Amino acid sequence: MNAPLPVEVLKQHLIDPEICIRCNTCEETCPVDAITHDANNYVVDPDVCNGCMACVPPCPTGSIDNWRLVVRAEAYTVQEQFGWEELPQEKSLPLAAGASSAAVDAAGASQVASAGMAAMPAPPVTPPTPGATVPPWSAAHPYVNLYTHKTPITATVVGNYRVTGADTESDIHHIVLDFGEQLFPVLEGQSIGILPPGTDAQGRPHHARQYSLASPRDGERAGYNNLSLTVKRVTQDHGGAAAHGVCSNYLCDLARNDTVQVIGPFGHTFLMPNHPRANLIMICTGTGSAPMRAMTERSRRLLGAADVGKLMLFFGARTERELPYFGPLMKLPRDFIDINLALSREPGQPKRYVQDLIRERAEPVRQLLSDRNTCIYVCGLKGMEVGVLDALRDVVVQSGEDWSILHDALRREGRLHFETY
Numbered sequence: 001m002n003a004p005l006p007v008e009v010l011k012q013h014l015i016d017p018e019i020c021i022r023c024n025t026c027e028e029t030c031p032v033d034a035i036t037h038d039a040n041n042y043v044v045d046p047d048v049c050n051g052c053m054a055c056v057p058p059c060p061t062g063s064i065d066n067w068r069l070v071v072r073a074e075a076y077t078v079q080e081q082f083g084w085e086e087l088p089q090e091k092s093l094p095l096a097a098g099a100s101s102a103a104v105d106a107a108g109a110s111q112v113a114s115a116g117m118a119a120m121p122a123p124p125v126t127p128p129t130p131g132a133t134v135p136p137w138s139a140a141h142p143y144v145n146l147y148t149h150k151t152p153i154t155a156t157v158v159g160n161y162r163v164t165g166a167d168t169e170s171d172i173h174h175i176v177l178d179f180g181e182q183l184f185p186v187l188e189g190q191s192i193g194i195l196p197p198g199t200d201a202q203g204r205p206h207h208a209r210q211y212s213l214a215s216p217r218d219g220e221r222a223g224y225n226n227l228s229l230t231v232k233r234v235t236q237d238h239g240g241a242a243a244h245g246v247c248s249n250y251l252c253d254l255a256r257n258d259t260v261q262v263i264g265p266f267g268h269t270f271l272m273p274n275h276p277r278a279n280l281i282m283i284c285t286g287t288g289s290a291p292m293r294a295m296t297e298r299s300r301r302l303l304g305a306a307d308v309g310k311l312m313l314f315f316g317a318r319t320e321r322e323l324p325y326f327g328p329l330m331k332l333p334r335d336f337i338d339i340n341l342a343l344s345r346e347p348g349q350p351k352r353y354v355q356d357l358i359r360e361r362a363e364p365v366r367q368l369l370s371d372r373n374t375c376i377y378v379c380g381l382k383g384m385e386v387g388v389l390d391a392l393r394d395v396v397v398q399s400g401e402d403w404s405i406l407h408d409a410l411r412r413e414g415r416l417h418f419e420t421y
Contacts, residue, residue, distance in 0.1 A: 009072065161174045212287075314354040362395045384420065
């Protein structure tokens with residue numbers, strides 16, 4: 001008979017610093033606050049993590065899904081993880097006299113499943129995220145992490161255009177990157193990472209910044225190996241204090257024929273459905289319009305060649321001149337897309353936000369929600385999540401239906417997606 005393990009084994013949850021793009025999704029999602037970060041890395045505290053896996057599906061890169069069997073007393077500390085540039089190699093676990101390595105593995109797994117995890121608090125019953133953690137059933141297969149911090153791909157700038165009024169504070173640019181003959185397959189709803197040049201205050205190379213694609217899968221220009229981004233020049237933080245966005249200013253200042261270092265692509269859930277008659281409800285503010293533009297353009301290009309469903313857009317900004325892509329958007333046929341603009345600072349008009357318009361358009365929204373071919377996408381500032389969910393709930397409740405049942409179905413079936421920051 002195999003001897004028992006002399007020590008307690010832990011299946012330790014770790015984040016791969018080589019792949020992580022520091023998007024903060026894991027820290028926001030973790031229901032027990034086991035994840036934290038410094039200027040270098042995002043890490044998991046082994047004394048807090050309960051292995052609930054809530055953080056794994058939302059991670060756009062998969063960097064969160066890493067594990068090591070270690071002796072619990074020798075678990076990697078938070079401070080050790082802060083100093084990592086790559087994940088450590090697997091450690092060899094000590095064997096009791098007469099015990100085989102297979103017995104160690106089996107016993108370790110057993111301890112993780114029983115004593116190791118049983119002592120931890122149970123995961124919360126409420127969902128850790130308001131949206132789905134799976135893609136729509138018909139979404140195309142996404143490729144992710146083809147290029148990393150250590151192996152970035154070089155793209156050439158072939159266009160950089162301001163898409164908001166020159167007299168507004170919102171300096172938003174439409175930037176087109178070309179990959180030439182290099183492989184870089186993407187889907188609507190995915191994102192990429194840009195590596196800005198230079199180093200941070202500690203002398204380390206800047207981490208990548210994540211940007212959603214504003215172009216469809218076949219390119220900003222159909223048939224070309226390029227893509228586009230929607231980038232706002234950051235000159236102040238959310239509190240209004242002066243701040244200099246390292247990557248946003250770098251991108252907005254790029255000229256034609258400049259080159260940039262790109263990693264990714266990222267994202268495997270915020271994807272548009274791929275089956276005929278699929279409807280899209282798109283809700284966004286500011287640069288959150290990027291994935292909505294990509295999905296809208298994909299649908300537009302399919303017109304005449306496929307049975308395209310209904311598109312409904314709720315787009316928020318302070319004024320019309322601060323709405324990126326306002327001109328091209330307003331030229332789209334109204335029988336193709338139902339456009340609803342929420343302007344919060346337009347002179348002579350009352351403040352309106354996307355949630356206000358959702359309530360005002362309750363009947364067409366309800367009709368789309370009742371169709372299982374409908375997918376909902378929300379992109380913009382984190383604070384809009386609650387308002388949008390409340391508005392959708394009000395629409396459903398007013399029609400005499402149970403929002404909790406529908407919300408659960410939308411999440412389970414990959415039909416309600418949030419990408420907020």
